[in-house]
Amino acid sequence: MKSPSEKKFAKLASEHQLLLGLLLALTPIVALTIYLVWFVSDWSWHGKVFASAMVFLPLLLSLLHLPARLSQQWRVLVNVAESVRRGDYSLRGRGSRDPGAYGELVRELNALAEQLQQQRLHTVEQQLLVEKIIRDIDVAIFAFDHQQRLTLANTMALHLLQAPIEQLRQQSAEALGMHGLLAVQDSEVREHAFASQHGQWHVRVEQYRERGLPHYLLFVSDLQHVLRREEQKVWTRLIRVLSHEVNNSLSPIISISESLRTVSHDLPAETADDLQHGLQVIQERASSLNRFVRRYAELARLPTPQCQPIDLREVLNALKTLQAASQVEFDIEPGPLPVFVDAGQLQQALLNLLKNAIEAGDEGAPVQLRVRASKQQISLQVLDQGSGIANPGNLFVPFYSTKPGGSGIGLLISRQIVEAHGGSLSLRNRKDRQGCIAEVLLPKALG
Incomplete structure (x- = not known):
């Protein structure tokens, strides 16, 4: 149990506690000085007053200035700590060159603020990167709070819902017609009709916590888009094979038909006319088929866009x-x-x-x-x-x-x-x- 005097002392500000401690420590010295000057020395009354003033005035001024000085130094540290608590890491404390404990404390506090500022900058950069990836990814991403109200949606998700985020935010999953999708356990393939598209979707639900409350991330992938890409790969391979084989067959057919048309002039007129007509039909159909194959070959050779x-x-x-x-x-x-x-x-x-x-x-x-x-x-x-x-x-x-x-x-x-x-x-x-x-x-x- 603390005594009443200890409780009163604890209520004093730290600088006042230090001042009171110094006064108590200097009390014997002050008493001894008064005794020597006024009771032991044989100085005149004016000399005793002058001697007392020379001793006690500087001491008194120093003691009066000390609390203000200490309060100013502590206020600097408090301001830096308060700015850090509020999330402002740009403020720095003065007095870092002080060789004592105060200077060491200021340097450590400044170093902490600098480290937190760098960490925040890194976090902001990483957050911008994640936001860009989420925005541009071809998977629709929806975020719902603990009451299943929409809080976030990326570009693909907004395209499916055909509305801006300002209009959709805080709407319930039920109002958006997505309550059934949130009920998915882990991941499933579901048929669903969004505002812009109806089809088969791969749906996955992930749960996370914010302030202790469950929130939900809903990922929706277009299976038709994936299937189209695979289908396109199959058609591309097929077209390449057909183009190669058909062109290898058509080239000699066209060449031979042209050669036969040249030598057919030596035949009897009636036979030559029939042969010329037949060879012309062969050449025209072969050329038409060649153009047809070349047209489809464009699909297989479509270059990567230079955007x-x-x-x-x-x-x-x-x-x-x-x-x-x-x-x-x-x-x-x-x-x-x-x-x-x-x-x-x-x-x-x-x-x-x-x-x-x-x-x-x-x-x-x-x-x-x-x-x-x-x-x-x-x-x-x-x-x-x-x-x-x-x-x-x-x-x-x-x-x-x-x-x-x-x-x-x-x-x-x-x-x-x-x-x-x-x-x-x-x-x-x-x-x-x-x-x-x-x-x-x-x-x-x-x-």
């Missing part, structure tokens, strides 16, 4: 100058349209879609290219007035075409180009009238 940051208007302006786009009405939203694309490849993909739209309608029927931009992506819609889509399941099947003499490769190449740029290509029938809408979605480039 650069540009404004999409550059590609659209180049399209306007082409004869194939002469009957296309361009409806382009004002404002910048920043994209990171290979301009040549993207122009080829859009030109394929415009040609399909023109050929789908009657001669002279208008075709519209509508361009709109959102916060995360840019939409390019090609609207025609044709008969619409009768068999959507075969849209991207190689060798399938509803057009006479069509190869069925235009849409396939366009989709391959768009997906190589991180975008998507979809086709659907129009609701306002007869016709089709081909929509390209491209991610917006970072400003």
Whole structure:
């Protein structure tokens, strides 16, 4: 148990405690000085007063200045510690050159603030990297709090929900129609209809804790996209084999037919005419088949896009100058349209879609290219007035075409180009009238 005097002493500020301790320590010296000056010495009264003033005034001034000095030094340390507690690591304490314990304490506190500042900078850089990866990854990521309300969604997730994060944040999983997906144990394949796409999805749910409460991360992967990539690899290998074998067979056929046509002039006229006609048919069909194979070989040889940051208007302006786009009405939203694309490849993909739209309608029927931009992506819609889509399941099947003499490769190449740029290509029938809408979605480039 502390005595009442000890309790009162503990309530004093540290600098006042130090001052009181010094006064107690100096009391014997002061008493001895007074005794020697006033009772032992034979100095005059003025001499005793002067001697006492010379001894006690500096001592008194030093004792009065000491608490203020100590309070100032402690205040410096308190300010630095308080700024660190508040998350501001830029403040540094003065007095680091002091060779004593105070200087050592200041140096250690400054070193701590510097280390915390560097750690925060590293954390911010890592966080920006993670945010960029999450934003650009082709997996939809949703974060829900302990009440299953949406708190975060990356670009792919927002594309599936077709709404900005400001509109979706704090909505419940049930309101978003995703309550069933959150009930998945570990990972499953689920069929689900999002606002922009219906299909088979690989769904995985991970749980983490924040402030002791359970939160949820929902990962949704498009299985159709994965299957398309595998399908594309199979078609590419098949086309390469067919191109090699067919070209090896066609080249000698064309060559031999040309040689036979040359020597057929020595035959009787009637026989020569029949032979010439037959050889011409062989040569024409062989040349047609050769062109057909070369056309499909383009799919297998499609190069990796050489992307650069540009404004999409550059590609659209180049399209306007082409004869194939002469009957296309361009409806382009004002404002910048920043994209990171290979301009040549993207122009080829859009030109394929415009040609399909023109050929789908009657001669002279208008075709519209509508361009709109959102916060995360840019939409390019090609609207025609044709008969619409009768068999959507075969849209991207190689060798399938509803057009006479069509190869069925235009849409396939366009989709391959768009997906190589991180975008998507979809086709659907129009609701306002007869016709089709081909929509390209491209991610917006970072400003």
